[in-house]
Amino acid sequence: MKSTKWLVSLAGVLICSSNIAFADFTWNGFLTVGGGIADPDEGETLEGYEDTFTFQEDSVLGLQASSELSDKVTATVQVLAKGSREFEPEISWANISYNVNDDLMVRVGRYQMPLYLYSDYLKVSYAYHWISPPSDVYVDVASSQNGINVVYDKSFSFADVTAEFYYGSDDADLSGTGGTDLVTEWRKQWGLVGTMAFDWVTVRLSYNPVHLTVDGYGNVPLPAPLNNIDGLRAVLNSLPVGLVGTGASQVADDLAYEDDKLIYGSAALKLEPGNFLFVTEFTDLDYKSGPGADGNTWYVSGGYRFGDWMVHLTHSESDQDAADLSSKIPLIPTVTDGLIAAVDGVTGFYEIEKETDSLGVRWNFSPGVAFKAEYADTEVTDNPSRSGKVLRFAIDAVF
Amino acid sequence: MKKLLIFIMTLFMPIAVVAEVAVVVAASSPLSSIDLKELEKLYLGKSKSLGDVSVSALNQVDSSDVTTEFNRVLLNKSNSQVKAYWSKLVFTGKGTPPKEFNSDSEVIQALKNDSSAIGYIDAGAVSGDVKVLTTLK
Numbered sequence: 380m381k382s383t384k385w386l387v388s389l390a391g392v393l394i395c396s397s398n399i400a401f402a403d404f405t406w407n408g409f410l411t412v413g414g415g416i417a418d419p420d421e422g423e424t425l426e427g428y429e430d431t432f433t434f435q436e437d438s439v440l441g442l443q444a445s446s447e448l449s450d451k452v453t454a455t456v457q458v459l460a461k462g463s464r465e466f467e468p469e470i471s472w473a474n475i476s477y478n479v480n481d482d483l484m485v486r487v488g489r490y491q492m493p494l495y496l497y498s499d500y501l502k503v504s505y506a507y508h509w510i511s512p513p514s515d516v517y518v519d520v521a522s523s524q525n526g527i528n529v530v531y532d533k534s535f536s537f538a539d540v541t542a543e544f545y546y547g548s549d550d551a552d553l554s555g556t557g558g559t560d561l562v563t564e565w566r567k568q569w570g571l572v573g574t575m576a577f578d579w580v581t582v583r584l585s586y587n588p589v590h591l592t593v594d595g596y597g598n599v600p601l602p603a604p605l606n607n608i609d610g611l612r613a614v615l616n617s618l619p620v621g622l623v624g625t626g627a628s629q630v631a632d633d634l635a636y637e638d639d640k641l642i643y644g645s646a647a648l649k650l651e652p653g654n655f656l657f658v659t660e661f662t663d664l665d666y667k668s669g670p671g672a673d674g675n676t677w678y679v680s681g682g683y684r685f686g687d688w689m690v691h692l693t694h695s696e697s698d699q700d701a702a703d704l705s706s707k708i709p710l711i712p713t714v715t716d717g718l719i720a721a722v723d724g725v726t727g728f729y730e731i732e733k734e735t736d737s738l739g740v741r742w743n744f745s746p747g748v749a750f751k752a753e754y755a756d757t758e759v760t761d762n763p764s765r766s767g768k769v770l771r772f773a774i775d776a777v778f
Numbered sequence: 779m780k781k782l783l784i785f786i787m788t789l790f791m792p793i794a795v796v797a798e799v800a801v802v803v804a805a806s807s808p809l810s811s812i813d814l815k816e817l818e819k820l821y822l823g824k825s826k827s828l829g830d831v832s833v834s835a836l837n838q839v840d841s842s843d844v845t846t847e848f849n850r851v852l853l854n855k856s857n858s859q860v861k862a863y864w865s866k867l868v869f870t871g872k873g874t875p876p877k878e879f880n881s882d883s884e885v886i887q888a889l890k891n892d893s894s895a896i897g898y899i900d901a902g903a904v905s906g907d908v909k910v911l912t913t914l915k
Contacts, residue, residue: 407868443869455871476871481826484872491870499870506865530872534824687858743858746840777865 404444408778411504413437413462415771421763426514426755427463428769437510437773438462439502443472451478459502471502471523482533490528493543493572496583496647496660498522505775508656508741510751513678513695515735516662524549524568543572562594566638581649586642591669593636601721608634611721615708623715626707630722633704639669656682656691666702672729674699687743694736701730732760749775797843798901798915799851802908804889809833809896812911818852820896822863823873828896835876836885836897844882844900851914 415436417428427436443457457472474488493499497512501522504510511517526547533540546569553561570587597609605611615631647660659679666673675698682691705722708715739753751773759765801817803809808831819825820835827833838845840857849860867873879885882903889895890907901913 405874409865409869441869445871453871457869472871474871486871499872500866503865503869506862506869532872534819539824687856743856746857747861749858777861 404446407443407445409439409441409503409505410776410778411437411439411502411510411773413439413510413771413773415769417767417769419764419767421766425765425767426757426769428771435462437504437771438466439504440466441471441502448475452476453478461502469523474528482531484530484532486528486530487526489523489525490545491523492545492568492570492587494522494570494585494587494643495645495662496649496658503777504751504773505747505749505777508680508682508689508691509693509737509739510753510771510773513680513693513735513737515695515697515733516660516676516678524565526568537577539574539576541572541574543570543574545570559599560595561599563636564592564594566590566592570643579651581647581651583645583647583649585645587644588640588642590638590640591636591671592638596636599725601725605721608725611718611725614718615722618715618718622711623709626709627715627718630704630707633668633702634670634722634725636669636671639671640667641665641669641671642667654684656680656684656689664699670702670704670726670729672699672701672726672731674731689741691739691741692737693739694734696734697731698733699729699731701726701728731762733765734758747777751775797847798913799844799848799898800901800904800910801896801898801912801914802885802889802904802910803896804893805907805909806893807889807896807909808893809911810909814852814912817896821853821876823867823875832894834892834895836888836895837876837878838882838885838898839878839880842881844898848898848914 412434413436414432414434415428416432417425417430419425423430439462440460441457443455445453445455447453453476455472455474455476456470458468459471460466460468470489472490474486474490476484476486478484491499491501495517497507497517500506501512501517524547526545528545529543531542548568549565551563551565553563566589568587568589570585572583572585574581574583597607597612599608601607601611605614612631612634615627618627642665643662645660645662647658650657657680659677661675661677663675664673676696678693678695680691680693682689701723704726705719708719708722710716710719735755735757737753737755739751742750744750753771755769757766757769801812809828812828816825816828820828820833840861846857849855849857853860855863864873864875868875879888882899885897885899886905886907889897904910
């Protein structure tokens with residue numbers, strides 16, 4: 380009896396499904412299985428790796444489904460699961476694109492922001508020579524947003540030209556950062572990107588302003604009696620104007636991410652003459668207000684390809700300077716010196732001077748599959764717990 | 779000693795017979811000649827036409843010798859480089875690679891069904907159903 384029921388319902392499903400016209404999907408995917416071991420100068424972990432082999436930090440799975448709804452309209456969804464985020468699936472792309480003509484595409488929905496040269500396919504490791512682009516430059520932050528993206532792409536006789544514009548917003552939950560629930564709200568986030576490729580020379584420039592608000596930033600803990608950043612702000616606001624002027628309350632306002640404008644810019648050059656590869660990129664981050672650190676980062680990478688093998692060397696640096704907020708507070712011994720130190724402590728949290736040298740190899744051992752190994756030596760000035768050596772391996776596949 | 783050296787050298791000489799690649803269209807296609815630069819752009823997804831004629835490009839699977847030779851001669855890239863190139867476009871929604879076929883005969887069949895398509899096959903497999911625009915070697 381039971382099995383008959385089951386058969387009937389199965390038949391029902393089959394009959395129904397035969398009447399439904401399913402959209403024609405194209406499936407694509409990429410997978411990186413990575414592993415590594417770290418030797419930090421101090422402590423036990425470095426760049427997500429430990430002193431024993433672990434296989435999570437660089438592992439990534441991406442699955443993409445796209446469907447041509449008409450000649451000109453395509454829907455695309457891409458789901459990413461990153462080992463560095465406990466394989467929690469996230470939607471990196473979910474958009475509908477409209478091809479105005481062969482050269483112009485407009486899409487709305489969720490898309491990866493083209494901040495830097497490798498941003499578009501940041502997690503598609505098979506597409507480049509490293510296991511992942513230099514982390515000094517490509518900081519692992521949420522880089523997708525929701526909005527509109529216009530891409531103009533034309534191949535002229537003298538060069539291939541790509542011009543891109545985007546506008547949108549995104550919220551990212553950074554819970555777990557210092558034990559505080561932080562939600563970043565990126566607003567009025569737009570950008571202009573231009574790329575020109577002349578034979579084996581590629582030049583790329585991008586300009587990306589955005590307004591940032593961080594919810595929960597006031598709860599970031601500080602030593603007693605301030606307890607947290609809001610506590611510090613309250614003390615700064617309570618100082619008599621007659622004694623410290625308006626500087627202290629200005630600093631209290633600055634100690635929050637509230638619609639603070641920042642601008643990312645980047646410039647890249649890639650040369651691929653014959654079997655050589657040379658690529659360099661410079662990025663600049665400029666906060667117009669707030670406690671965030673201005674900084675610039677860059678890398679230079681060179682490689683040589685022989686047959687299915689490639690050997691490459693990379694040097695990268697990141698230099699973030701703490702915002703100077705405390706100089707607005709007049710120094711009054713035993714009254715404001717402690718507060719000045721507390722403010723410097725908050726802004727100094729973002730200060731970093733870091734550089735990395737790496738040597739890597741890529742071996743294309745089968746169509747669509749590559750093996751990679753990379754040895755990197757990182758040094759963070761005055762911070763041995765973030766300095767040291769990491770050896771990583773990865774197998775990349777695209778399908 | 780010299781003989782030994784020659785013997786060792788022959789060991790490392792490529793023994794595979796390199797395929798000659800014929801770029802083909804249906805016998806009924808309006809195309810009769812081809813510009814290799816335009817063909818390269820078509821196969822890299824940078825254009826969708828040859829001259830004024832709108833064309834769809836057909837590919838063969840990676841594992842076939844004719845694909846390797848086509849990629850090497852026309853695109854000046856290894857199969858892995860071509861795959862990496864397309865993965866950049868596919869996973870950013872900026873392009874779709876040419877459709878892949880399993881054999882020369884499948885390409886010929888597809889060309890017969892679509893006179894606006896272009897493909898490549900081993901020069902030895904050319905039949906009366908197709909027109910050879912050029913041979914790559």
